[in-house]
């Protein structure tokens with residue numbers, strides 16, 4: 001990062017996990033699956049599911065309020081709100097606008113980023129650069145998902161994998177050079193969007209009786225293909241961002257990968273030749289919360305004392321698009 005750019009730091013973090021905890025055993029009561037299958041294939045043991053009247057914006061608002069309290073900042077100090085989500089309250093307006101309203105924020109810049117499970121990293125980088133432009137003082141970056149409403153609960157191959165939740169951070173500038181968000185690489189390859197998509201509901205296939213009958217308003221995924229790409233690209237981009245920053249994997253205190261499948265994380269660790277105990281894993285309790293997975297994991301890493309001021313922390317993600325990326329932070 002050029003020396004004349006001010007440092008951008010995470011001033012506060014907050015999460016919100018819906019109250020309802022649904023275990024694999026609970027799911028096996030209502031569909032043809034087992035705890036053993038889900039646990040051995042994915043590492044997932046349970047997930048939180050939001051209440052019917054709790055929308056993605058509600059989860060994001062609660063996480064944002066927690067992040068503001070953690071930062072000791074008031075909502076009036078925020079002049080940029082970016083929300084990463086693939087389960088927006090509505091196609092439009094943006095969930096960021098809805099959250100801006102619910103937070104009672106000033107009439108600031110607010111928009112969504114759609115990069116699925118990589119969304120939080122895309123949002124973090126966008127907010128960092130906007131803060132460095134000098135036009136903004138403090139930003140709220142939120143990853144929020146109510147995946148349960150876009151899952152096909154008749155498709156056991158996908159519905160057991162995801163969960164609901166939200167994580168948020170307050171970003172601000174610091175006079176200390178070379179701290180906070182140090183480097184980031186974001187990538188996309190849209191040549192095979194069908195690997196992970198929702199076929200209908202957009203302008204390509206507007207909602208109709210046929211699309212509803214064909215259950216095309218739910219998430220569809222080619223799990224095997226995504227698995228291969230994730231292992232290859234998430235590990236590579238993590239190493240690339242470290243090389244760009246001139247930091248070795250040994251110098252990283254904690255790796256925070258997107259929580260999609262513990263086997264993907266194990267393969268990534270193997271490829272990077274980094275011991276697994278340096279990776280934060282919480283998929284056992286939350287499942288895959290898409291854009292919320294990294295901020296929730298980052299929050300838990302800090303709360304458990306796994307990251308301390310001065311530590312290098314590496315975030316890495318992949319998701320629909322396909323999109324992937326990695327971000328290196330020097331914790332403050």
Ligand code: UT7
Pocket residue numbers: 032033034037038041042117156157158160196221222223224225226227230260261288290318319320
């Ligand atoms: O955030 C990014 C989004 N997505 C991902 O990261 C997903 C990446 N992919 C994966 O994590 C894995 O590919 C899965 C966990 C989705 C699937 O694991 P897999 O080892 O690739 O399993 P599979 O799809 O090959 O399915 C194996 C078997 C099938 O049965 P047959 O055809 O071999 O008889 C499935 O029907 O497992 C069956 N199966 C299930 N059995 C019990 C699929 N889902 C279930 C289930 N419970 N929930």
